[in-house]
Amino acid sequence: MMSGVKRILVGIKRVIDFSVRVRVKPDGSGVVTDGVKMSINPFDEIALEEALRIRERGLADEIIAVGIGPAEAQQQLRTALAMGADRAVLVQIEQPLEPLAIAQVLFKLVQQHEPQLVILGKQAIDDDNGQTGQMLAALWDRPQATFASRLELDGAKARVTREVDAGLETIEVDLPAVVTTDLRLNEPRYVKLPDIMKAKKKPLELTTPAALGVTLPAASVHTLKFEPPPVRARGVRVASVAELVAALEQRGVL
Amino acid sequence: MSAVLIIAEHAHGRLNPSTAKCVSCAQALAADGGSGIDIAVLAADAATVAAQAAALQGIRRVLTVERPENAEALAAVLAPQIVALAPAYTHVLGPSTTFGKDLMPRVAALLGVSQISDIMTVQSVRRFLRPIYASNVVVMVEATGRIVVATVRTASFQPAASVTGAAVPIEAAKLQVALPTHTRFVSRSQVDAARPDLQTAARVVSGGRALASADNFQILYRLADALGAAVGASRAAVDAGYVPNDLQVGQTGKIIAPELYLALGISGAIQHLTGIKDARTIVAINKDGEAPIFEVADIGLVGDLFQLVPELEALIRARTKAKGLP
Numbered sequence: 001m002m003s004g005v006k007r008i009l010v011g012i013k014r015v016i017d018f019s020v021r022v023r024v025k026p027d028g029s030g031v032v033t034d035g036v037k038m039s040i041n042p043f044d045e046i047a048l049e050e051a052l053r054i055r056e057r058g059l060a061d062e063i064i065a066v067g068i069g070p071a072e073a074q075q076q077l078r079t080a081l082a083m084g085a086d087r088a089v090l091v092q093i094e095q096p097l098e099p100l101a102i103a104q105v106l107f108k109l110v111q112q113h114e115p116q117l118v119i120l121g122k123q124a125i126d127d128d129n130g131q132t133g134q135m136l137a138a139l140w141d142r143p144q145a146t147f148a149s150r151l152e153l154d155g156a157k158a159r160v161t162r163e164v165d166a167g168l169e170t171i172e173v174d175l176p177a178v179v180t181t182d183l184r185l186n187e188p189r190y191v192k193l194p195d196i197m198k199a200k201k202k203p204l205e206l207t208t209p210a211a212l213g214v215t216l217p218a219a220s221v222h223t224l225k226f227e228p229p230p231v232r233a234r235g236v237r238v239a240s241v242a243e244l245v246a247a248l249e250q251r252g253v254l
Numbered sequence: 255m256s257a258v259l260i261i262a263e264h265a266h267g268r269l270n271p272s273t274a275k276c277v278s279c280a281q282a283l284a285a286d287g288g289s290g291i292d293i294a295v296l297a298a299d300a301a302t303v304a305a306q307a308a309a310l311q312g313i314r315r316v317l318t319v320e321r322p323e324n325a326e327a328l329a330a331v332l333a334p335q336i337v338a339l340a341p342a343y344t345h346v347l348g349p350s351t352t353f354g355k356d357l358m359p360r361v362a363a364l365l366g367v368s369q370i371s372d373i374m375t376v377q378s379v380r381r382f383l384r385p386i387y388a389s390n391v392v393v394m395v396e397a398t399g400r401i402v403v404a405t406v407r408t409a410s411f412q413p414a415a416s417v418t419g420a421a422v423p424i425e426a427a428k429l430q431v432a433l434p435t436h437t438r439f440v441s442r443s444q445v446d447a448a449r450p451d452l453q454t455a456a457r458v459v460s461g462g463r464a465l466a467s468a469d470n471f472q473i474l475y476r477l478a479d480a481l482g483a484a485v486g487a488s489r490a491a492v493d494a495g496y497v498p499n500d501l502q503v504g505q506t507g508k509i510i511a512p513e514l515y516l517a518l519g520i521s522g523a524i525q526h527l528t529g530i531k532d533a534r535t536i537v538a539i540n541k542d543g544e545a546p547i548f549e550v551a552d553i554g555l556v557g558d559l560f561q562l563v564p565e566l567e568a569l570i571r572a573r574t575k576a577k578g579l580p
Contacts (some may be wrong), residue, residue, distance in 0.1 A: 100362070100367065100368040134356065136361035136363075138359075143262070143330055169443075170442070171437060171438060183506050219368075220398055222493055223395050227392045232550050235536070235548070236554070244537065244566065251552070
């Protein structure tokens with residue numbers, strides 16, 4: 001059952017910053033992370049921004065930012081607190097977990113905190129899996145509204161506009177539900193210096209999957225090797241539109 | 255021997271081309287000794303779509319699951335039905351479109367496995383290549399769960415051919431599955447039917463921030479019409495409000511693989527290049543000869559797009575007329 005407090009749980013993943021040109025380690029065992037700028041996954045920032053706006057409209061009382069990852073992920077949770085989350089939880093684990101395991105940890109936190117809404121990014125820009133929100137909704141047996149570009153709460157329901165290939169689709173879901181964010185949902189706010197100072201006093205709880213009582217599933221997908229992508233052959237320059245059309249004809253694409 | 259179930263994507267009685275691409279991926283799985291490939295059509299009324307699916311080359315049969323609740327593709331409604339079909343299969347595949355991306359992870363979680371997202375290459379029945387970091391890195395992954403649930407990167411596979419007259423059996427599956435009512439379809443925006451769909455078009459004309467206004471995009475629409483092309487845009491053009499977001503091409507928009515891609519006034523941010531890497535021919539027109547888009551362009555032209563694009567349109571139209579093409 002839902003408690004009296006209206007809570008929103010937001011996922012915050014620590015990833016290599018979107019502006020970094022990612023390089024594969026020479027031995028193919030992973031990507032270079034030494035000295036690389038780390039940030040909140042951009043879609044997770046949008047998730048948090050949406051939660052903040054819902055709270056500012058008086059439709060939520062508390063926002064919990066949840067991270068699952070290494071100790072360093074506390075930095076991103078502190079940023080989330082500075083943006084405006086009320087408290088944060090880091091489920092500390094050093095090795096990367098696959099989406100199903102992440103969803104199981106989140107499900108445990110959902111059972112503990114009983115949020116009316118869980119807002120997650122539609123995907124993380126590192127592993128690009130795009131699975132966690134849907135998996136959490138499945139384990140929880142609750143609705144999912146993925147790729148959201150508009151979210152309206154109406155009592156015990158939410159109306160969500162989704163960005164689908166054909167355009168926009170609107171669905172209605174009963175709460176509690178899982179929503180995953182697309183780019184157009186909002187533009188996240190910038191963190192101000194006084195908020196960073198204030199965030200230092202906000203609670204950031206450290207726990208582990210074991211302490212939560214989660215038995216992690218055996219991995220079902222193993223990454224064997226990392227490679228750079230195939231490169232395209234260098235093209236030609238033309239000097240005029242006529243030459244361009246001729247080149248296209250030569251390639252048989254006109 | 256593998257047994258593959260493909261979940262058909264369809265709308266308004268039409269099978270989406272992404273399904274035929276999943277069939278090609280499934281055929282690659284069969285390379286090590288043959289497999290049965292079935293296509294499941296979940297719909298309120300499946301007959302029209304099932305007939306189109308049954309014509310796809312290389313499949314064994316089509317399963318229909320008809321329920322009024324399947325009128326719209328809601329993941330929470332479809333997933334338990336797919337889970338009920340899954341025990342007969344080694345692999346369950348869906349397209350890596352918004353339909354498949356929404357649905358398949360829910361299926362995977364109910365089956366107790368993680369999903370393989372965006373298969374680019376099949377190396378064996380359990381080994382795949384997939385892109386990460388916006389296609390800046392490719393990983394080889396191995397699935398070790400009791401069933402493989404995956405999405406297929408449509409840009410990486412050619413569609414399986416349709417054969418007329420050689421249709422395979424269409425069987426109605428009877429499932430006893432309770433469906434949730436917590437998720438309800440409300441509406442869908444009208445799509446622009448006058449132009450080809452960006453995701454599947456053979457030709458795409460895209461504009462960037464250099465277009466400088468929504469009005470200026472008109473020169474691009476006119477060129478697209480002359481070419482019979484879909485229109486796309488960079489994230490910068492979308493963020494600037496020149497065009498709606500469903501035209502966005504790139505890591506955070508649509509990943510496409512047309513025969514011909516024209517990038518007009520697009521500088522070529524990594525996130526955009528990710529979306530066009532699999533295009534057969536990339537043409538770039540930009541006034542900055544140092545723009546990164548020229549690193550991936552097959553044909554580059556440096557100059558003012560406001561002069562060159564109308565010129566190109568006129569030349570294309572003249573050529574079409576001279577050849578007596580429609």
